[in-house]
Amino acid sequence: MVTIRDVAKASGFSSTTVSIVLNDAPLARYIPAVTKKKIERAAERLGYRPNQFARSLRSKRSHTVGVMVFDMTDPYCTLVLRGIENSLYQASYLPILTDVHNERSRFERYLEMLLDRRIEGLVVLANWLFLDINLLGDLEKSSIPTALIGCELKGDAVSSVIVDNEIGGYLALEHLHSLGHRKIAFIRGPKTLADSSPRWRGIRNCAKKYELEIDSRLVADLPESRDPLSSFQAGQKLTDELIRHKRWFTALLAFDDMTAFGAIRALSKAGYCVPEQCSVIGFDDVAPSSLCTPPLTTIRQPMQTMGMRAVKIVLEGIKCVLEKRELTAQHGRVAPELVVRESTRSLL
């Protein structure tokens, strides 16, 4: 491996000068262009690449950000990760990816490993997380700029980026209503999930606005679970029960896309066509939604944007820390968007 001393020797200057020149440090002002040229050419010729370990040891900087995903297999992750990666790339940071499999022990172990690597910031993709306050103890005291995607935390230690679930819920029901649906079934999220209640609130607001009555016999709740696939299965099972109760509905509003896929499966098995006999709307707009037939009408979370936003917050946090300014958490809330495809149909 070629070191700075090799470059020094080859160029005939000291390693100090080489360092100053190659880093374009303040003192480089005083160094004549000829010297710079010589040094740069020597470095080039030898193929010199500074040792990042040495550099980091000295500067205490890693140019690395930790990314912690709660369950990688959730299709929700894909685009968020793309957003994170892209923003990091532009800032010349590299991400260390960890997947905690929704396991507490894994979370703790990974967090220690990341802290040991002196990550400068942390992005946590808390999709499908049943959050436990303890998990954050380590985080808060670490004083590493952190952004949580998908759930919000009280206090100003940890930033967050979430979708506006209330607006999303409102948009979903408004769409069904505008299509003429009045008998609507609902599959709500698990009570322990933070998204569930605001989404439902939005739905109720919309119902009130349009004087739509919600039949409580057409409302089902997803059970708590830490497996993203389970919401597909639960969606199927609950829809099946709804159908068997013979209380018919012309549309179904699902908690998320996975649930909607399960609902469509159940409807289809029972001999009902979507959207001819029953409209279905989801939430998230994960990749499969546009691929399925019929493609799913849904409320899109701007996932890539959310990833980018989280990185932006973390990067600003890092700058704060470097300049020893006070660091306060930011809480971003992005607007969801109705995506009309073909799983919903007008009754009018």
Add this chain to the structure above:
Amino acid sequence: MVTIRDVAKASGFSSTTVSIVLNDAPLARYIPAVTKKKIERAAERLGYRPNQFARSLRSKRSHTVGVMVFDMTDPYCTLVLRGIENSLYQASYLPILTDVHNERSRFERYLEMLLDRRIEGLVVLANWLFLDINLLGDLEKSSIPTALIGCELKGDAVSSVIVDNEIGGYLALEHLHSLGHRKIAFIRGPKTLADSSPRWRGIRNCAKKYELEIDSRLVADLPESRDPLSSFQAGQKLTDELIRHKRWFTALLAFDDMTAFGAIRALSKAGYCVPEQCSVIGFDDVAPSSLCTPPLTTIRQPMQTMGMRAVKIVLEGIKCVLEKRELTAQHGRVAPELVVRESTRSLL
């Protein structure tokens, strides 16, 4: 930050002794249990965590593996990444994730960054890659154990893990044939993609075995593209053309699942039901396949296994390098598996 010297001071021993004890180095044999206890307790009490930069600088090891994905948005990545992550976790390695967006410049920049970080190994997820030999120049000379997932490379510089496409193609056609299908349409992969030709070879072998005639007017080719979504669109378009040519078929064998989704969309738009009027089989078994209705019959690539396998190879390579043994590439080929779901139906 508490350093080894702080621990030395607090325990009353020298930093040498502390280092030996905490790392359980060979010399630790000679150190009495009392001393060890004292040192360990001091370290514990102070919350000492060794500085990885210093450690890496000295040992020249990073305990980091680079992971390079060609297009993160491809659903094919998800499970492979899970496999990679899991194996790395068990070996206490951490992955740096990079997504090259199928762009040459990004590949090169990321490769340099990873090399600068002194990654000990590299896993490349070359899904949907139109490989260019030049890209590998840097790789070969870097002498970093590397495993390519999804495509194979001549020579013994770079290891690889691929699915046995020929068997997969065979299985797919055999399944359709066993269901009684004789008029079968095919959408082949792009000619520039390495997977395409062996997959087609398997199909032809199977056709010969069962004396099935392949009607060349029912064979279409996916165009070259570097966007995974494009195979959905192309699948839809090609199927549409196939339908319009009025040369009917009872089953369609698609190059991959994305293509199959496109085909199903086209059939549905043209008023044909899957599988009642036309069976469709895919290849890969990406996540959406089991979520769609009807769920897709397909040839599964054991993606998680492939990720694990690649990491295993890389880890062995790292051990090789450490022990200065000769490093030779391994070329793994894993068996695909027929997954029968509901997009195919028996004619018998």
Add this chain to the structure above:
DNA sequence: TCCCGAAGTTCGATTTAAATG
């Protein structure tokens, strides 16, 4: 010779303080 522990060197780059003409 065996056991225990410490002093000092090394890894490679950055930075401070200081020395030249």
Add this chain to the structure above:
DNA sequence: GCATTTAAATCGAACTTCGGG
């Protein structure tokens, strides 16, 4: 005093060498 350059200290851990009992 100024422009130009550099010796030496530093970051934190790990390893080599050595000395005392």
